[in-house]
Amino acid sequence: MSALKIKKGSTKHSAYNLRPTFSDTTERHTLAVLVDNEPGVLARVIGLFSGRGYNIESLTVAEVDHTGHTSRITIVTTGTPQVIEQIKAQLGRIVPVHAVHDLTVEGPAVERELALFKVEGEGEKRVEALRLADIFRANAVDSTLNSFVFEITGAPEKIDAFAELMRPLGLVEIARTGVAALPRGG
Amino acid sequence: MTRQMTGAKMIVQALKDQGVDVVFGYPGGAVLPIYDEVFQQNDIRHVLVRHEQGAVHAAEGYARSSGKPGVVLVTSGPGATNAVTGLTDALMDSIPIIVLTGQVPTFMIGTDAFQEADTVGITRPCTKHNWLVNDTKDLSNVLHQAFHVATSGRPGPVLVDIPKDVQFASAEYTSPQKARTSHYQPQVKGDMDSITDLVAAMETAKRPIFYTGGGVINSGPAASQLLRELVEATGFPITSTLMGLGAYPANGEHWIGMLGMHGLYEANMAMHGCDLMINIGARFDDRITGRLDAFSPDSIKAHIDIDPSSINKVIKTDIPIVGDIAHVLEDLLKVWKSRGRKVNREGIQKWSAKIAEWKKVDCLRFEQKGSVIKPQHALARLEALTKDHDRYICTEVGQHQMWAAQYLGFNDPNRWMTSGGLGTMGYGFPASIGVQMAHPEALVINVAGEASWLMNMQEMGTAMQYKLPVKQFILNNERLGMVRQWQQLLHGERYSSSWSESLPDFVKLAEAFGAKGIICKDPADLDDAIMEMLNHDGPVIFDCLVEKHENCFPMIPSGEPHNKMLLGDASTKDAIGSKGAVMV
Numbered sequence: 225m226s227a228l229k230i231k232k233g234s235t236k237h238s239a240y241n242l243r244p245t246f247s248d249t250t251e252r253h254t255l256a257v258l259v260d261n262e263p264g265v266l267a268r269v270i271g272l273f274s275g276r277g278y279n280i281e282s283l284t285v286a287e288v289d290h291t292g293h294t295s296r297i298t299i300v301t302t303g304t305p306q307v308i309e310q311i312k313a314q315l316g317r318i319v320p321v322h323a324v325h326d327l328t329v330e331g332p333a334v335e336r337e338l339a340l341f342k343v344e345g346e347g348e349k350r351v352e353a354l355r356l357a358d359i360f361r362a363n364a365v366d367s368t369l370n371s372f373v374f375e376i377t378g379a380p381e382k383i384d385a386f387a388e389l390m391r392p393l394g395l396v397e398i399a400r401t402g403v404a405a406l407p408r409g410g
Numbered sequence: 411m412t413r414q415m416t417g418a419k420m421i422v423q424a425l426k427d428q429g430v431d432v433v434f435g436y437p438g439g440a441v442l443p444i445y446d447e448v449f450q451q452n453d454i455r456h457v458l459v460r461h462e463q464g465a466v467h468a469a470e471g472y473a474r475s476s477g478k479p480g481v482v483l484v485t486s487g488p489g490a491t492n493a494v495t496g497l498t499d500a501l502m503d504s505i506p507i508i509v510l511t512g513q514v515p516t517f518m519i520g521t522d523a524f525q526e527a528d529t530v531g532i533t534r535p536c537t538k539h540n541w542l543v544n545d546t547k548d549l550s551n552v553l554h555q556a557f558h559v560a561t562s563g564r565p566g567p568v569l570v571d572i573p574k575d576v577q578f579a580s581a582e583y584t585s586p587q588k589a590r591t592s593h594y595q596p597q598v599k600g601d602m603d604s605i606t607d608l609v610a611a612m613e614t615a616k617r618p619i620f621y622t623g624g625g626v627i628n629s630g631p632a633a634s635q636l637l638r639e640l641v642e643a644t645g646f647p648i649t650s651t652l653m654g655l656g657a658y659p660a661n662g663e664h665w666i667g668m669l670g671m672h673g674l675y676e677a678n679m680a681m682h683g684c685d686l687m688i689n690i691g692a693r694f695d696d697r698i699t700g701r702l703d704a705f706s707p708d709s710i711k712a713h714i715d716i717d718p719s720s721i722n723k724v725i726k727t728d729i730p731i732v733g734d735i736a737h738v739l740e741d742l743l744k745v746w747k748s749r750g751r752k753v754n755r756e757g758i759q760k761w762s763a764k765i766a767e768w769k770k771v772d773c774l775r776f777e778q779k780g781s782v783i784k785p786q787h788a789l790a791r792l793e794a795l796t797k798d799h800d801r802y803i804c805t806e807v808g809q810h811q812m813w814a815a816q817y818l819g820f821n822d823p824n825r826w827m828t829s830g831g832l833g834t835m836g837y838g839f840p841a842s843i844g845v846q847m848a849h850p851e852a853l854v855i856n857v858a859g860e861a862s863w864l865m866n867m868q869e870m871g872t873a874m875q876y877k878l879p880v881k882q883f884i885l886n887n888e889r890l891g892m893v894r895q896w897q898q899l900l901h902g903e904r905y906s907s908s909w910s911e912s913l914p915d916f917v918k919l920a921e922a923f924g925a926k927g928i929i930c931k932d933p934a935d936l937d938d939a940i941m942e943m944l945n946h947d948g949p950v951i952f953d954c955l956v957e958k959h960e961n962c963f964p965m966i967p968s969g970e971p972h973n974k975m976l977l978g979d980a981s982t983k984d985a986i987g988s989k990g991a992v993m994v
Contacts, residue, residue, distance in 0.1 A: 263542065268534060275535050306722065313719035319539040319559055319594050 345394030438485025440512025466496020471844030487525030502831025538566030563596030600733030616757030624653030625691020704971030806862030836865030
């Protein structure tokens with residue numbers, strides 16, 4: 225038995241070490257990155273992901289504090305726990321980055337996305353599209369005699385489900401904003 | 411007191427206020443206002459290089475040897491793109507440099523103007539941070555921030571791109587004291603709980619080892635001093651990466667030599683067999699680890715690093731400590747002393763005996779016989795004849811670099827300038843110019859291969875112009891030695907484009923620049939020739955013709971772990987498997 229108190233492969237001290245850092249399973253994480261809104265900051269973040277071969281599933285960015293000139297970048301990414309930790313550490317050392325929050329591990333979070341769907345069709349298909357839109361609480365924000373544009377807000381899975389249903393009903397075009405997310409509670 | 415001045419004047423003022431005494435640069439259209447200001451003062455010396463890449467490497471040599479940031483001033487477009495290799499080199503090796511580039515005037519940006527390039531776009535991935543200054547009123551603040559970012563935390567290169575109209579316009583100057591040094595304040599104190607964990611592990615470890623890197627040198631002289639105290643007090647053996655040589659003296663009692671791909675047998679075997687690995691300011695680079703799944707399989711790993719992204723990047727760490735080396739080592743020593751200075755004496759004695767056994771393999775053994783100079787012999791003689799000098803060594807990249815690391819001894823930090831991470835051929839000569847600028851009285855030697863050296867040979871002009879007596883010690887095997895070695899081991903001895911044909915006559919080349927050239931091909935003449943080089947007051951090109959097909963050993967073949975080292979030519983047949991062959 226080793227006399228050392230620390231066991232090899234021990235998991236100590238930081239929250240992320242509670243998970244097996246070097247496992248092979250791929251996880252999906254939502255990261256909130258608070259940055260100075262200065263020129264090139266988005267390019268730095270995107271360049272980091274492409275340069276080091278990380279995935280971006282979705283990315284949204286906008287200035288959230290106009291007086292302090294800070295922006296919030298919300299990134300949905302996938303990777304092994306080790307890669308996710310690297311992504312966070314690499315993001316954290318970009319000079320204009322103030323904070324990196326992993327909303328997936330820091331507690332429950334609300335994730336929402338807005339999407340616009342253009343659906344073309346006539347007759348029964350058109351009626352069915354409208355009825356499904358109602359069930360999904362999607363609003364028709366534009367309509368012609370043979371098309372609708374629906375606006376829908378929700379978790380990405382809800383939007384995926386809506387897209388699947390609309391496809392046979394004449395779905396021709398989708399625009400999605402990507403995920404915006406906040407932690408739940410105070 | 412408000413001080414109005416032009417952007418160009420502001421730049422010179424900011425450099426003075428930051429304590430800059432030397433700038434390496436090359437003028438051009440987009441930096442003429444700055445050069446006009448440089449012309450009208452005497453506090454900052456400008457060194458005119460012959461190529462912008464040379465300017466950046468010179469600044470790296472200056473920074474690495476002095477501990478102060480190096481400064482570069484180049485023009486827009488090609489001036490900036492020529493600096494990219496140097497920036498990447500400095501990023502990989504964490505060298506603090508500030509590169510100022512001219513840019514076309516703001517109203518012409520985006521028009522494909524003459525000598526326009528998207529400098530901040532091009533250099534974003536190869537700088538720690540960069541700025542495009544659009545307004546003169548921001549300029550002095552950005553310059554002070556640039557120095558702050560380059561030198562704080564893990565050091566690195568920064569770039570400030572300054573359009574020409576911003577240089578001409580006037581605004582108020584902000585002093586360094588009043589500048590916003592931003593929120594960028596990396597953590598320097600290590601977590602005390604983790605430090606205590608490490609001390610507890612050190613108290614009981616039977617086979618401990620210190621594995622140190624360039625971070626110790628970057629942290630400053632105090633870190634090297636504390637490291638020495640820690641090693642002497644604990645008696646643990648210590649090895650270092652290429653970048654960390656000199657932090658612990660090569661003549662120190664517990665030094666077991668450099669580790670890694672061409673590291674010493676005893677160092678690599680000790681890394682493989684240890685039960686406690688204490689990584690201090692190194693980053694588990696692939697030249698060090700070899701095959702990851704077989705890397706030091708039975709050890710607890712502690713890792714002290716100022717950059718959180720270095721921890722758990724490739725090797726799982728059991729005791730991570732984020733902080734500045736000097737701060738952490740100070741706390742570590744304090745805690746260890748307060749707990750009674752305990753180590754496992756019995757275990758360490760056995761461990762030292764084991765290491766002594768490995769040392770007996772004498773992995774750097776070579777035989778100088780016959781009429782051709784062995785490169786190892788050339789370096790052994792250079793070491794013998796220069797080790798008592800106030801000496802700084804630079805290298806290019808390749809076999810000569812590894813031999814220099816193996817056969818030269820470094821007893822102090824900041825004495826060894828080499829391109830580790832990026833492996834930039836052409837680094838050493840301009841770096842030696844930067845070192846000599848920082849240490850005018852010292853002996854500065856660039857150990858080079860003939861192929862690397864030719865990559866920035868234009869800097870002979872710089873060395874002559876500024877009377878910098880840099881010694882270019884070229885181990886000339888008329889081959890791209892390391893490429894050739896890999897072709898021998900991996901590609902069936904098909905030496906594709908790895909020989910140096912149409913080489914210049916280096917003596918005549920030296921003379922063409924007004925310098926001294928020496929050629930040496932007979933082992934019997936070597937000592938006299940080296941002395942002649944040392945005694946010449948001026949730049950020397952020393953053309954040392956060496957054994958052409960000498961291989962660099964020991965070597966961990968790519969794709970193999972530390973305990974599968976090749977010690978000599980006899981062991982190389984089929985040493986590298988097909989898996990290893992795809993690695994670099």
